[in-house]
Amino acid sequence: MKPNKKTKLLILGSGPAGYTAAIYATRANLNPILVTGNNIGGQLTQTFNIENWPGNFPNITGQKLMDQLHNHAKYFSTNIISDTIIKIINFKKSPFIVEGNLFTYICNSIIIATGSYPKFLGLDSEKKFIGKGLSSCAVCDGFLYRNKTVAVIGGGNSAVEEALYLSTITSKVHLIHRKNTFNAEKILLKKLKLILKNKKIILHTPYIVKEILGNNTGITGIKIYSIYDKNIKIIPIYGLFILIGTIPNSSLFKNILKMDKNGYILINNDKLNSLNFTQTSIPGIFAAGDVIDNNYRQAITSAATGCMAALDVQKFLNKM
Secondary structure, three states: OOOEEEEEEEEEEHHHHHHHHHHHHHHOOOOOOOEEOOOOOOOOOOOOOOOOOOOOOOOHHHHHHHHHHHHHHHHOOOOOEEEEEEEEEEEEEEEEEEEEOOOOEEEEEEEOHHHHHHHOOOOHHEEEEEEEEEEOHHHHHHHOOOOOOOEEEEOHHHHHHHHHHOOOOOOOEEEOOOOOOOOOHHHHHHHHHHHOOOOOOOOOOOEEEEEEEOOEEEEEEEEEEOOOOOOOOEEEEEEEEEOOOEEOOOOHHOOOOOEEOOOEOOOOOOOOOOOOOEOOOOOOOOEHHHHHOOOOOEEEEEEEEHHHHHHHHHHHHHHH
């Protein structure tokens, strides 16, 4: 049997929501345990440059920001354990019991802040090249393609940010989007427009990827298809970065907690005057961050819901 860890509050996840919840909960003397999961720091660690975190942090990297949040939580003596939850033993009522790789956790309340993970295209040819030229993180893998040609798929903030970053280290970036308009912030689109002038980034809109081409050594190109005029292009590339959105990391809680059709955990956000804004369908279990958010998906909104969840937990435990 695995050794037990008992706590008033168990926080699952080490992104902005999880660390913020830990800071607030520890300051309230709840002595929480934070279980990091297998993606310590969350998706933000893959972001090269953050300009919209309040507090005058110009050009801070995602990894640096998450390191600061981690250190802030440690400053208040948060018990942070590098473990991953693999099984739900009891979610019916408090005390709740979950099993990790290292420990079994017994707690009176839980904050789920497990975040999300990248979507992929779903092509048969895609599976062949994961780790062989296909990536969802330019900060992680961009250096492999220094002075080479790469492609980025997507039209949101992440896709434009990654294309801008890659344009500084590669010879050329093909940015492919299925629409004629981008969802990215105006300031990013302004930067993109400047880079387009020197042809370091080449736009292909509205196009979708039909096939990833390559051999045993890796990707050699992509075949893209125009939604507008059915034109087909074959673009030689060495690396492909797919940034088309995320999927909530909620599969562990399927058929246990109420979720929407996309797998985002539902909270009581229709009751703005409720003391349990972040409570899930089970009293005592709360959720925050990207695992509940299919709309804003910003680091600051994740942190905000982490704060809210910690405050909701305090009220819940006080009632107990």
